[in-house]
Amino acid sequence: MTTAPFLTMTGISKRFPGVVALSGVSLEIRAGEVLSLVGENGAGKSTLMKILGGVHIPEEGELRIDGEVVVLAGIADAKARGIALIHQELMLAPNLDVAGNIFLGGEPTLPGGRLDRARMNREAAALLARLGLDIKPTTQLARLTTGQMQLVEIAKALALKARIIIMDEPTSSLTPVEAEKLFLIIKDLTAAGIAIAYISHRFEEILRITDRISVLRDGKRVGDLLTKDTNHDQLVSMMIGRDFTTRFPPRAGKPGETVLDVQDIVVPGAPAGVSFSARRGEILGFAGLVGSGRTELMKVLFGVDRPQGGALRFAGEAFVPLKPADAIERGIYLVPEDRKLHGLVLPMPISMNITLPDIANYRPKWWLQRRRELVVANEQLVKQGIKAPSVLHKVVNLSGGNQQKVVLGKWLAMRPKLLILDEPTRGIDIGAKAEIYRQIAALADQGLTILMVSSELEEVIGMSDRVAVFSQRRLSGILEKHELNEENIMHLMTGQARNTVKVTHA
Missing domain, CATH: 3.40.50.300 (P-loop containing nucleotide triphosphate hydrolases)
Incomplete structure (x- = not known):
């Protein structure tokens, strides 16, 4: 050099x-x-x-x-x-x-x-x-x-x-x-x-x-x-600009009863069905290589794609999401992997992005209740720590971390029962990551069930109560908290761990 x-x-x-x-x-x-x-x-x-x-x-x-x-x-x-x-x-x-x-x-x-x-x-x-x-x-x-x-x-x-x-x-x-x-x-x-x-x-x-x-x-x-x-x-x-302490916040709550029960759900293109459960107040992580089937599973749970077999139960009731509106009606929301393409309307302001999924609630008759929309948007601006001059600021002009906070804010304004996070910190800096980690942990401690897909092993280990590991569109196994380390996850991700790591499948 x-x-x-x-x-x-x-x-x-x-x-x-x-x-x-x-x-x-x-x-x-x-x-x-x-x-x-x-x-x-x-x-x-x-x-x-x-x-x-x-x-x-x-x-x-x-x-x-x-x-x-x-x-x-x-x-x-x-x-x-x-x-x-x-x-x-x-x-x-x-x-x-x-x-x-x-x-x-x-x-x-x-x-x-x-x-x-x-x-x-x-x-x-x-x-x-x-x-x-x-x-x-x-x-x-x-x-x-x-x-x-x-x-x-x-x-x-x-x-x-x-x-x-x-x-x-x-x-x-x-x-x-x-x-x-x-x-x-x-x-x-x-x-x-x-x-x-x-x-x-x-x-x-x-x-x-x-x-x-x-x-x-x-x-x-x-x-x-x-x-x-x-x-x-x-x-x-x-x-x-300050001392760095811990990346992953401590958890106060403990998982409760089962909220989501997935039995032999067959994702399009998958060779076999997938079975697992998620509990109230639990962060269930999903690890795997690119193309392992995690995102495809989340799309099925949100109603973007239809399952080719199997059964779902949500909050104790049979549930088949045929379209995203079905999932949204039940309080199941998805923060997608590509926030710009699937999570936001970039030319629109923060306020309209936050209220768009629930737009009917702001238009009881023929006109939009703009003042009410601004109140809700400002609440999320503060709660999510979105850095912008106002809620009228266009989303396209925000940083990646602040755009992700808008995606989170639009769903949290609707009080979710199950939140699906697909690569929630991709392309986000360490400061914004820490804020999102704190938000995710706090939501789980308040009883929200969270499914989190992440390709960063450190993140999925640090944030999850359990981790479901996928390999070649199959569920290789589910690791409990005390089993979470990079070696165990990598073995499962590469399909080598069925005989070397003690895993569960529910």
């Missing part, structure tokens, strides 16, 4: 309606290093990287590359300077083939303007081979896994001869195996002198693969750290 920075940002400021996203932030990036940018949601990480990627233009500040002052007036300017931005939601065209995606907007042409397909395929094949991706350039993108698509994004950056690649939450949708492959590729890229700006909320990744860490808080840079001299608690304390 070289000592002199090839890129410097000095005094960068950026404002959005009602929000100061960045205030006088300075940053240095060196060739061949992995620089992590960390901070709570809303700290300004993504905004700073979008300025570097040409998506946003700062109101104040200066950017230098190789000592020369540059102005990035758009994405094309950034690309021309060797800056590539890989968004958390991958910006690819599923209907094009791999080569078409790699060279999209910069396709080589023949005399007369026709695409030089032979050259595209040849150069794409070389880039894919460099990344160890064994697919043909002519493969349609929609046929790839998320991990393979991530590598196609990196191939796009290499095709631009990028000097710096910005990765925003690159492992959020990857399997552990795909993440490991990505880390090896990052190592190869930095060895070739390419800088990586790495945004992630997964501290174990940051402490493992980065060289330096820049910490943002409330739109300001509060310090830089050498990764080798940093530990988890120091990093969190700098991020949140």
